[in-house]
Amino acid sequence: MEARMSLSFEPMFAGGWLLVVLVVVLLAAALAWSGQRLLRRDARPGARRTWWRRTALAVVTAVIMAGPSVPATQARPVSNIEIYMVVDRTGSMAAEDWNGGPDNGGGIRLDGVRQDMAAIRDAFPAARFSIISLDSAAARELPLTNDINAVSSWINSLQQEPTDRSDGSSLERALPPLTQDLRASSENTPEAARLVYIFSDGEPTDGGGGASDAKAAGLSWENLSSMLSGGAVLGYGTPEGARMREFTVGRTAAPDAEPAYITDPDTGEPAVSVPDTDELQSVASGLGVPYFQRTGGGDDAPTKDFTDVDVTEVFSEGREHFNRRTYLTWPLGAVASLLLVWELMALIGADRAAARLTRSGPGGAVPGPAIPASRPRGTVPASGAPMGGAR
Secondary structure, three states: OEEOOOOEEOOOOOOHHHHHHHHHHHHHHHHHHHHHHHOOOOOOOOHHHHHHHHHHHHHHHHHHHHOEEEEEEEEEEEEOEEEEEEEEOOHHHHEOOEOOOHHHOOEOHHHHHHHHHHHHHHHOOOOEEEEEEEOOOEEEEEEEEOOHHHHHHHHHOOOOOOHHHOOOOOHHHHHHHHHHHHHHHHHHOOOOEEEEEEEEOOOOOOOOHHHHHHHHOOOOOHHHHHHOOEEEEEEEOOOOOEEEEOOOOOOOOOOOOOOOEOEOOOOOOEOEEOOOHHHHHHHHHHHOOOEEEEOOOOOOOOOHHHHOOOOOOOEEEEEEEEEEEEEOOHHHHHHHHHHHHHHHHHHHHHHHHHHHHHHHOHHHOOOOOOOOOOOOOOOOOOOOOOOOOOO
């Protein structure tokens, strides 16, 4: 981590400067109140030292809350590998035929997508990633980045398209943003190794609209092959297919409720999604990358078959700028800790002194049983009678 030494203050807590000012006012009021007692001329010995110690602790606390910091940049190796992921999240990707389906300990097709995306992420930890989601429209949801945490967050939050917003889709809908990204990369970083991974069941549901639009724009999978160094088309689903559960944002079904399935408009019965392997193979052939059909079963190809790409990964010393600051609070924290220990020891000493004073009683004499003093000759007893009579 390399920091530019330009000290500034940025409050560390959610309340911002308002919270800092409020705390400063409260600390100042507390010091003023205690000063009336500790700064008097007749105050006990050491009282002034106590007030100044507490003043120093208050100042250090206020400075820590104000957040003394410097802007920082982080230099780390940057890989020449760029990975573009096109992820189908249409309703058919919720078909329940991944590893036997939910009733048999498996899941839906998107569960398989998450696993394979994570395997690719782990295989190229220094690469830069871009994610294009595909449903009724294609959207670039994660621009090219090597922030692996952002990639992981996207993978973990992946869900199917809300059923009530579904309007049909096809893989060709991803061609415009993907083509734009690959062309920009080829022009700006021609030395980069570009890999494309497509995750889909290949089932077109837009009546050919996406393919027609791509053809009219002069876009095709074949046009992208010359810009690629590798990748794969990963298909999901079994030959028999499976039903697809509905998904509505913000609605959670009761555990014992019957699941609602996407219905076939022609029959009114739950629709069955069957992967279009011919479409997937056609896309793979156009891109010039291998095609793997994934079901979650034991006959699936291991993930290394599509992550072991024959490219030379080259690292360059790049520099990334983050909107982050390095807080210089640890030295102040050490000072505050020492002052707190000093204050604690002083309080313990004062408590012990008070305890000794309480045990000693007024005037410093130790309380005990009264011992009668001897009476001189000729004194009058308490009854008033003279001792020994009159002479």
